[in-house]
Amino acid sequence: MSHRLTRRSFIQSAAAAGFGLPLIRTNAFASENDQLHVGCVGVGGKGWSDMMETAKSPHVTIQAICDIDDSAKHLGRAAEQFPKATKYSDWRTLLDKEKLDALIVSTPDHMHAPVALSAIQRGLHVYCQKPLTHTVREARVLSDAAKKAGVVTQMGNQIxxxxxxxxxxxxxxxxxxxxxxxxxxxxxxxxxxRIISDRPEGGDPVPKSVKWNNWLGVAPERPYKKEIYHPFNWRDWQDFSxxxxxxxxxxxxxxxxxxxxxxxxxxxxxxxxxxxxxxxxxxxxxxxxxxxxxxxxxxxxxxxxxxxxxxxxxxxxxxxxxxxxxxxxxxxxxxxxxxxxxxxxxxxxxxxxxxxxxxxxxxxxRLSHYVLWADACRGEGTTNSNFGYAGNLTETILxxxxxxxxxxxxxxxxxxxxxxxxxxxxxxxxxxxxxxxxxxxxxx
Ligand SMILES: NC(=O)c1ccc[n+]([C@@H]2O[C@H](COP(=O)([O-])OP(=O)(O)OC[C@H]3O[C@@H](n4cnc5c(N)ncnc54)[C@H](O)[C@@H]3O)[C@@H](O)[C@H]2O)c1
CATH class of the missing domain: 3.30.360 (Dihydrodipicolinate Reductase; domain 2)
Structure with a gap:
């Protein structure tokens, strides 16, 4: 993994020299025995298959998992699958505490950009679900940042x-x-x-397993409503999709x-x-x-x-x-x-x-979009849906x-x-x- 160390060292020294790169608070480290240490943010829904498909590479260690819902279908199942992985409910803490090489972002769309950019700013390689971002500007910021940082990226259009x-x-x-x-x-x-044409009145009690404020993240505050947003149904709503x-x-x-x-x-x-x-x-x-x-x-x-x-x-x-x-x-x-x-x-x-x-x-x-990314992170091959390509496609769509x-x-x-x-x-x-x-x- 020496190429990665060189890249990281470059990013850190370039940032220190004021070359306009984002401030890197890197906690990255030299992976031993050629393993790519990966963190996963959002491990229920599509995040489950993102994690499992990436873990098929013999060179991937799932080191940390994060989900705002610790119930069986979300963090629970992932924790059972990867008992050695450290568990988090807030991706910011995961990024601060873990020494990772790469991050998979499988949250609802409104949180792709903040999580992915924070990872890039730490010099991590990133796999991020589609659409790459929630807004056009975010797509441009992400593709520019990935290019500057020289990290390996892939959007989750696995087909x-x-x-x-x-x-x-x-x-x-x-x-x-x-x-x-x-x-x-x-x-x-x-x-x-679930199709609903306007915001429902009031709120429901937040289930014990759910950190609602973490789910909302950058989005404006609104009360939790059962089965209206989390999981999956956030797609109906402009604030999230x-x-x-x-x-x-x-x-x-x-x-x-x-x-x-x-x-x-x-x-x-x-x-x-x-x-x-x-x-x-x-x-x-x-x-x-x-x-x-x-x-x-x-x-x-x-x-x-x-x-x-x-x-x-x-x-x-x-x-x-x-x-x-x-x-x-x-x-x-x-x-x-x-x-x-x-x-x-x-x-x-x-x-x-x-x-x-x-x-x-x-x-x-058929190739594996996930393993292509994991291999490219280790210096083998390249990714086609890197944030340069994916940023442009996402801008078009948005x-x-x-x-x-x-x-x-x-x-x-x-x-x-x-x-x-x-x-x-x-x-x-x-x-x-x-x-x-x-x-x-x-x-x-
Ligand atoms: N590539 C594909 O074919 C494909 C298919 C389905 C979904 N997706 C994409 O995957 C993403 C997730 O979609 P989904 O259907 O799985 O949604 P979902 O709501 O069913 O699942 C999201 C998961 O992330 C967790 N989560 C939500 N916010 C989080 C946060 N801030 N931090 C950590 N965990 C968080 C949820 O608890 C849940 O486990 C979306 O971007 C969607 O567009 C892609």
Whole structure:
């Protein structure tokens, strides 16, 4: 692990010399016997599989676990699985006390950025769930900080490593459909979380197992309500999530973005039902315009995102694919020589099928997004969903959710300046205030 020590020493001395790097309060140490010492924040829900999949690497030791809920389904199960791991209910204490190499962040979305940035500031490698952040500004701060610190990062869009998505990307790179003219992506399922359209009155007693203030973290205070936020149902709420596009965009748009090499959109417009300031809409249509490149037919390329129960681009894809063959979620890339259907977590299909009967598709193996990250932390290989790539993808998705809030308005994005040109209300939605108690230098 000497490369890591060198990097850490560099970060510390560079920070001390005032090169503009964040203050490093590192407690990192030289790992012995080539083990990567990992901490996990949020170990119930998706965090459980994040931890278990990473622990499949023989080079990973799960050293510390943190969850705001110490009941059996959350911290309890993880503690049973890794009895030697130190247990915490506050990630700040974990970071202060533990000597770690890397951190996995699997909290609800509103806490990704504060936890991940604090880890990066200590020189730790980070795996962080998708979407990378809750706001556009947080995404840029994280990707800049990771780059400066030279840590190994990976966003949790694990399907990227599956053979299905990788072969879709390769088909486009191999020129199977020629230059891409337009893209439609959709998620036609109903939201799986509890839908409620406004904040309920009052509060419920906080269960003994739950540290509610720690769950809220940077978000504004509100009373605990049973089954409304924790666990899982926080997805309905603007303070904690970005709705259906926020939940699925980093998966469904990932192979599209990789295949075409999309950069930042320049224009974003949404059609959606009216929205209040509490919850997300349950259907939306977002039109993005991106700059074109060598893989696009024109100097710009349109991508349309559609979500809502049963909502699919049936009319738009008439003549390309039959409604009956459209999966519940996925994308179609319309190219000059054919089209590519990329079902969400499914085998990609070249269209029209009869034209591509004899086309030799790439045969790839499924890789582990988690082990790729753990290996890269140890100096073996690299990660593709590093915070540079993932930050840009997350910014795109979250700009779409700003457009949903301001439905019917075309937003013009200047990515270099991080400005939504001429729209003060939209600009305000690029970031959010943090509760003082949870402020993290560089974010709030
Ligand atoms: N990549 C995927 O396929 C995928 C699938 C599901 C969820 N996710 C992502 O994983 C994250 C978690 O989603 P979920 O469905 O598991 O949510 P969840 O609410 O079901 O579980 C979150 C877990 O984190 C704990 N937690 C909450 N706040 C915490 C904090 N501040 N500190 C420590 N622990 C905390 C909770 O107690 C719980 O154990 C989200 O970002 C979500 O978008 C990704």
């Amino acid at each position: 990227q490593a599956y053979a299905e998505y990788r072969s879709a990307v390769q088909l486009v790179h191999d020129g199977a459909i020629g230059k891409v003219k337009e893209v439609f992506s959709w998620q036609s399922g109903s939201p799986r979380w 970005n709705g259906q596009l926020g939940d699925f965009g980093c998966h469904i748009l990932d192979p599209v973005s990789m295949a075409i090499g999309l950069t930042a959109p320049t224009s974003i417009t949404a059609e959606a039902p009216p929205i209040n300031s509490e919850t997300w809409t349950h259907s939306a249509r977002v039109k993005y315009v991106f700059p074109g490149n060598e893989r696009t037919a024109e100097s710009t390329i349109n991508l349309t995102w559609i979500d809502g129960p049963g909502h699919k681009p049936v009319k738009e894809l008439a003549g390309i694919i039959d409604e009956s063959k459209l999966p519940g979620a996925g994308s179609v890339l319309i190219g000059e020589k054919g089209s590519l259907l990329i079902p969400h977590v499914g085998v990609p299909k070249l269209l029209p099928e009869e034209k591509f009967v004899d086309y030799e598709k790439p045969e790839l193996e 700009l779409g959710t700003i457009a949903i809030r301001l439905r019917g308005t075309e937003l013009k994005w200047d990515a270099a300046a991080q400005k939504l040109i001429g729209h003060a209300q939209a600009e305000n939605l690029l970031s959010k205030p943090y509760r003082k108690e949870w402020a993290v230098a560089g974010l709030s």
